[in-house]
Amino acid sequence: MARTSFLGDLLTNLYGRGRWSSGGDRRSMEALCTALLSTAGEVAGLRLASAIFDKYRAMSPEEKLGFFTFLNERLDVDSSEVAKLAQAYSEERSPGNFAALVQSAEPRRQELFRRLHQAPGATTELVAARVDLLGMLKDHPELKRTDMDFVHLLRSWFNRGFLRIEQIDWNTSATLLEKIVAYEAVHEIHDWDDLRRRLHPADRRCFAFFHPTMPSEPLIFVEVALTKGVPGSIQALLEEDRDIMRPEAANTAVFYSISNCQKGLKGVSFGNFLIKQVVSQLSQEFPKLDTFVTLSPMPGLKRWLETLDGDAKAANLLAGTATETEAEALAARYLLDAKRSDGFPQDPVARFHLGNGAMVHDVHAGADTSPNGMAQSCGLMVNYLYDRSQTEKRHETFTGEKTIAASRTVRSKARSEKGAGQDKGAPKGKAAKAETAPTATE
Amino acid sequence: MARTSFLGDLLTNLYGRGRWSSGGDRRSMEALCTALLSTAGEVAGLRLASAIFDKYRAMSPEEKLGFFTFLNERLDVDSSEVAKLAQAYSEERSPGNFAALVQSAEPRRQELFRRLHQAPGATTELVAARVDLLGMLKDHPELKRTDMDFVHLLRSWFNRGFLRIEQIDWNTSATLLEKIVAYEAVHEIHDWDDLRRRLHPADRRCFAFFHPTMPSEPLIFVEVALTKGVPGSIQALLEEDRDIMRPEAANTAVFYSISNCQKGLKGVSFGNFLIKQVVSQLSQEFPKLDTFVTLSPMPGLKRWLETLDGDAKAANLLAGTATETEAEALAARYLLDAKRSDGFPQDPVARFHLGNGAMVHDVHAGADTSPNGMAQSCGLMVNYLYDRSQTEKRHETFTGEKTIAASRTVRSKARSEKGAGQDKGAPKGKAAKAETAPTATE
């Protein structure tokens, strides 16, 4: 914040308000980018970068597509040059040959992004530009090349060492609290009273990551409830008139909502580390906490049920007439058996938590009866359990062997369904593996 | 600081003090590096990185050489693979082919460095390791390849947007002040009283850059004197009993000492931007300041004089018997005419300030009579002038055409020497250019 305005002041001061802040530069976008890539002047570079951002912001969607196409095609790698220099380096591994090869193999747009990134407020501008780019990928998949360069650089700029964690509570500024309301992606926050119930009571916590160049923008946040025992429904957690507990008396921390805030940072992951940092902080503050668990949606459940043509129980669940037992059996089967072509679970939330080293702990029918909860997951929710002594091992087993760690309860619920619905065609190999892999169960 | 210890706590908390902090991992350095490159586990990665740093710190110089040789040879680019993938990408510019090419052309040690950089305190460790590497380059020039990768990453991590400027004064902590004393590279600070005279008086300023991951380590600092008129000697500036001036009455800011603090960041330049930021801040604080000038040494003067075999005046200056006029004439000639094979000035300080867009403003004999000042520059010093309306143009003229911007005074002093010593064999082409290039003179 301070930095940004300071640099702005600096430029204004060095060149006068008129010359700097007016988008006076009438060269084409291509000319500006070429100029930025070729200048060695630091201040000239800042001015060009700023002019490019000004111009970009004023572009129509078509013009933006043109701009990214320019980056994609004209600032790409020259592969014949690379081949030639690779050959030269094979012949003589001199530092000069090395430098030439490495430089030629880096798309020139990476250097452009880096130079743009020097301007005041550039991080925010680039993250916003990437949102535009992501919207183009479906119709223009070749732009994925440019997006790869974006991700490469964003990962470096958002290196974990630069992040700071902050607790969000009732002492947080209204400015930031408004953003929490806007960014909450899982269980909508209806108004300030609702927000207060999430953040203020002694048995509630919320933590977010921030980056020094975007000090008033959360990157990701997690909402936590401190409870006795593992809860089976979001309604109970968010009830208006519930009893508030002394946090020292809690034995369980429930991560019931995790929201990524910046679409433009897709592919730069913060969630795993946020969860582990919060587990660590809460453990220190409340030594009696011994269970760290999520209460999560199953966003792909309904779509999967719809693929089970002719399955009577699935039809019941979709129709809202399934018993609790039937519902939970189907949900357990979905989590354990429904796989993508690469062998990993279909459910994106499952992939996230299992990839972090959690296990499937339990499933609950009637756990989220909000319209959204019914529409996505037929009201079902799942607990993923983070057992600190096992997360690393589970992470590796999941990543390597694609084994899904699951509790006896969940496996038994899944089995009851399969016993009943034997040959419904779900792939069974992995599930069987889950059942027998001893390290993957409680 | 806080961050570092927080991450340390996190790891301790996740794994227990014993398992984490003991260098319990007895695998070889190569095995650890390979494991780090292949793990997908975030916490496993932190632990491996920390083990690698532990092991590195305990290594003998020979072992460190072995380690860097391993990085240089074994984690290099596979150029035949690159050539093959460049060919494939030429044939089909798919995102997949692109990703494969770009990845293969990046030396694997870059990814290793990036993963190491995630560990608590890693920035400091890596900067220290680079100091070791720099010491090996002379005898092992092939390691420059690894050093190039180092510089590439350090530039990204020390991106200007992450730096914050701080004023160093008598309200600064003793811890930091001790570092200023230690890092001062131009005019030694003898004791706390000397330090106080540099920082505390109303007409003195000191500014430093800091990076968020090394909060108690300055990266670079500059000492500034606010004066009336451009000073011609360092003795006058640092005099113990001088009169202290109201800073509002000053018209000139003198940058009389700029010190880079981190050897391991060689090649990552901060000085240009620091000077401009300080110019900007001082301009805002003291609107009457109209002259921004350095008082700088000429570290290469003496060596250059020694190359002028048979030049009587040069011999006089070396012997300490030259007149002031003779001395200044030689110094002016040195700055304008003494060039490297690439056409840029021999003097490193001149290259720095001219490259930033400054001009040679004046030279002074008897300006630094300290032992060091006599040994390096025969007591001579030079003012470089930063004229904000000209810096960008001068920067580009210097960088592009290698033109040295110089005041009439300096050109006239140089000419007097050449008039007198006509055929002393100094290359005259560039100097002639300086004299006639109108934009390059006051």
Next chain:
Amino acid sequence: MARTSFLGDLLTNLYGRGRWSSGGDRRSMEALCTALLSTAGEVAGLRLASAIFDKYRAMSPEEKLGFFTFLNERLDVDSSEVAKLAQAYSEERSPGNFAALVQSAEPRRQELFRRLHQAPGATTELVAARVDLLGMLKDHPELKRTDMDFVHLLRSWFNRGFLRIEQIDWNTSATLLEKIVAYEAVHEIHDWDDLRRRLHPADRRCFAFFHPTMPSEPLIFVEVALTKGVPGSIQALLEEDRDIMRPEAANTAVFYSISNCQKGLKGVSFGNFLIKQVVSQLSQEFPKLDTFVTLSPMPGLKRWLETLDGDAKAANLLAGTATETEAEALAARYLLDAKRSDGFPQDPVARFHLGNGAMVHDVHAGADTSPNGMAQSCGLMVNYLYDRSQTEKRHETFTGEKTIAASRTVRSKARSEKGAGQDKGAPKGKAAKAETAPTATE
């Protein structure tokens, strides 16, 4: 905050949680107070003070009355002792006699309050106790003696030098913002959106005073609108869809709401100084501001109108059928002529601003059409003008000669009424004075 909990920790640490925090002390309130007055032990004193606060908080209203009666009667001045010591001091003005006299003339409850004030959190407790006391004064006017001692000490503890001013805006914590909503005493804040409209737009400001021992409790706050010209209605200022102005373009700052937050600090005045501090801060931030004005209610107008039996225009205004001209004429007359028996204005808001050195600038009909505004002031509002070059002189003329400074506009509005309604019986002496006192008019 920190302090409070620190002291709490200290006591816990020194004596163990059980011994300290349990209200274990079963002595009577009188016995505890006597013990506190006689102990010389610092820690013993803290413990007794804390026990007294515990006991006080648990008291019924009757018991609290008994407690204050005890303070009032038993810890009073011993006037015969005072008379004796005054005599002794008359005879020999020795330091010893002086000390004895001064001490005897100070009611012992003052020393009790001072000792109570040493305990952690005592300021808040004492301010709360005074709220209780204030509620008893009507039925028990003799307790005013104790209240005088309270005020004497509170003025010293809330010495202006200890206050800090803070801007309240959208970066303020929700905790504090909730208090602003609760304490707003003039124009109710309906919800968070309403609050946002008061604090967040670029042409709005809010400032509050805080005291170090009550860091999360505002003492007083003022809401300010930056405008072009002096506004004539609160509706226009608070309109939902109004255009927001660049604050640099404003020439007028309007203080449209000032709320004291702590009933227990009645008689300790902060408003005058807050207004002047805000005038000073805004002048520095926005040099173009040249008019500082309030938009204030006339809380006593309606009651005064009701006393004007038989006045047809007053009846019209009360009935809501007066013309704008008639309404403003009556309001002007009220401000200039309606006096208390001591010669000062009947209107409390007028007394406050005129006492601060402001003048009556204008009156507006239909300016506050809220239920509250209609009920108190028949919809009328008044601007008081703070002219920095005149405030001190006006303050002294008002305080000394009871002269009301008023603009030509206001005097002319008042005259029109009196011309029309000649002999309505309003006291005319002072108004006449206002008209002729040249220094008191614009």
Next chain:
Amino acid sequence: MARTSFLGDLLTNLYGRGRWSSGGDRRSMEALCTALLSTAGEVAGLRLASAIFDKYRAMSPEEKLGFFTFLNERLDVDSSEVAKLAQAYSEERSPGNFAALVQSAEPRRQELFRRLHQAPGATTELVAARVDLLGMLKDHPELKRTDMDFVHLLRSWFNRGFLRIEQIDWNTSATLLEKIVAYEAVHEIHDWDDLRRRLHPADRRCFAFFHPTMPSEPLIFVEVALTKGVPGSIQALLEEDRDIMRPEAANTAVFYSISNCQKGLKGVSFGNFLIKQVVSQLSQEFPKLDTFVTLSPMPGLKRWLETLDGDAKAANLLAGTATETEAEALAARYLLDAKRSDGFPQDPVARFHLGNGAMVHDVHAGADTSPNGMAQSCGLMVNYLYDRSQTEKRHETFTGEKTIAASRTVRSKARSEKGAGQDKGAPKGKAAKAETAPTATE
């Protein structure tokens, strides 16, 4: 600091630099004081206060004496008025009579001091003025009356609730560290290296109290060494090359130097509370600490020895020829037996620590061989022990019955001396009491 300059800005802003800051007011000091007492204008009051401080600072010592005499005589209590009002209040205890009496019995200079205290920076000015007054008391004992009023108000302004404790270490600013060097009153700090040895090592601590109106001025500070066992000499503690200990391994905290920094706050005591707060903080940080002890000088020892005319051992000790046993015996006797006429110990340091509830733990010969240590205490030092479970009881026994708590060791050392030197004339009553009072010994 911020506050001060803010108020200064405010005044400048309200009245223009010229009118405010010039000491333009040419009225006499008496006239100014009278004007300040009679003005009701807040800003006028600030201006008068500032003019009074300006004038005071410019006064000669004689003029200052005249000023304090004016305060003492002319702004005193009117005792006949007080007697009259006391009589009136005896007759009718109305709030009005009460107010009149209380006000008349307060010396008018108290109100003057309070009004002066409102000005920017007034606290510092008043504390400085009191230093002047203290210097006059010896020759002008009648001024003690004015000094009593000073102390009364200073105690209220420096109420413990306003103090904050801060650790002083190597991260403290040079500005503050210079003050620590200047204010150290017990064991001189020779230079920055010496200072570093006191503050920086892991087994050293320093804490100070600060007041919000004097943020860069410490009020009092204490230096602490963390050790194993109770040390018997200051040389060992301050040795240059001593081994530094992990603070977690210490069992003893030694308070080896306590310095009051503000002469003008004489009579406002901070030491007792500082020690207890530090004991509390260190206990929490290092739970293994079980002994809190001082290493203190005996500033009155030498003078007392000189009164023991004809005592051979005392003569030996004064001559530097006493054995260690003899020296310690005399020192123990001094602490236990040498009393003032009021029955309290002659030694001021003993009065301080015993009054805080400490006990005499041990005495050591050869414990401070510095010139100052030899001159004051013949090289002897004493440990006072703070046992948290006993301090309150000991405080009360000391204050009430004047009993000196002492360890068996010390009593035995004292006895050995008395056994040997039976009838040397020391008063024995109290010592006997100490020996037999069971609660006063370990």
